[in-house]
Amino acid sequence: MPSRRVFLLSATAAAAAVAAGLVPRLTRPALAGDAPRASAPEHFEVAYSDAEWRRRLTPGQYEILRQEGTERPYSSPLNDEHRAGTFSCAGCALPLFSSRTKFDSHTGWPSFWTPLEHAVGTRTDTTFGMVRTEVHCRRCGGHLGHVFDDGPKPTGLRYCMNGLAMTFSPQAA
Numbered sequence: 001m002p003s004r005r006v007f008l009l010s011a012t013a014a015a016a017a018v019a020a021g022l023v024p025r026l027t028r029p030a031l032a033g034d035a036p037r038a039s040a041p042e043h044f045e046v047a048y049s050d051a052e053w054r055r056r057l058t059p060g061q062y063e064i065l066r067q068e069g070t071e072r073p074y075s076s077p078l079n080d081e082h083r084a085g086t087f088s089c090a091g092c093a094l095p096l097f098s099s100r101t102k103f104d105s106h107t108g109w110p111s112f113w114t115p116l117e118h119a120v121g122t123r124t125d126t127t128f129g130m131v132r133t134e135v136h137c138r139r140c141g142g143h144l145g146h147v148f149d150d151g152p153k154p155t156g157l158r159y160c161m162n163g164l165a166m167t168f169s170p171q172a173a
Contacts, residue, residue, distance in 0.1 A: 042121075046092040046140040057091065064162045065091045065142035068134070073108025076163020081110070084171040087161075091142035096120060096166060097159070105151070105158055110166070112159040113151045120159075122147065135159060 048056065053066050063069035078087065087097040087110070096119045097112045105111035118138060125134035125146065135144045144165045151158030 042141060044137075044139060044141040053091070058164075060164045061090050064165050065089075065137075065140075065144075068143040069162075070145075071109075071162045071164050075108075076110060078110045078163035078166060078168055079108065081168050083168075086116075086169050086171070087112075087166045088169065089137040089140060089142055089144070090165055090167050091137060092140035093167070094119060094137055094139040096137065096144070097161070099171075103152055105160065107158075107160055109145065109160045110163050111151070112161065113153075113155045113157055115159060120144065135161070137165075 050066070054062055057065060060071065064071060081099070081102075083099065085099050086095045087099070087102075088095045095116055097115055101112045101114050103111055103113060115135075120135050121138045121141075122133045122135055125132045133147045135147050136142060137144060142165060143162075145159065145161040148158045148160060149156055
């Protein structure tokens with residue numbers, strides 16, 4: 001019978017292999033536009049110092065947009081927003097998603113099956129011992145959430161976004 005020590009060493013080795021990318025992807029194949037984080041630093045049209053971002057954003061928005069945090073599920077009022085309109089980046093006001101592509105994923109976060117054209121960028125996220133695709137604002141680089149391949153038709157994608165990373169503007173009547 002394997003000892004606790006052997007089990008812990010095996011689990012540590014497996015986690016290291018996953019983190020090093022030696023194990024096949026755990027959650028989905030790569031999407032076009034995925035870029036490894038180890039590449040050259042990205043430059044964005046809207047760029048502020050850390051102090052300026054802290055001044056412009058609420059503490060919750062700063063945690064998510066600038067430090068890649070995640071809000072608690074079902075904590076965002078945008079999860080229950082069903083009016084026609086546009087969801088925009090809370091960091092730079094770039095329109096990101098149309099309400100026409102929003103759906104209830106029953107995950108606790110606002111979810112969309114596609115972003116607006118040229119609104120978001122993606123990169124590979126290997127935190128927590130898995131490979132995911134992180135979604136960020138194309139203009140300011142603010143972290144929005146992740147995209148998964150378990151969404152509805154026509155794309156089959158689920159852009160699972162943090163509500164604090166976005167604002168909502170209702171469509172004029």
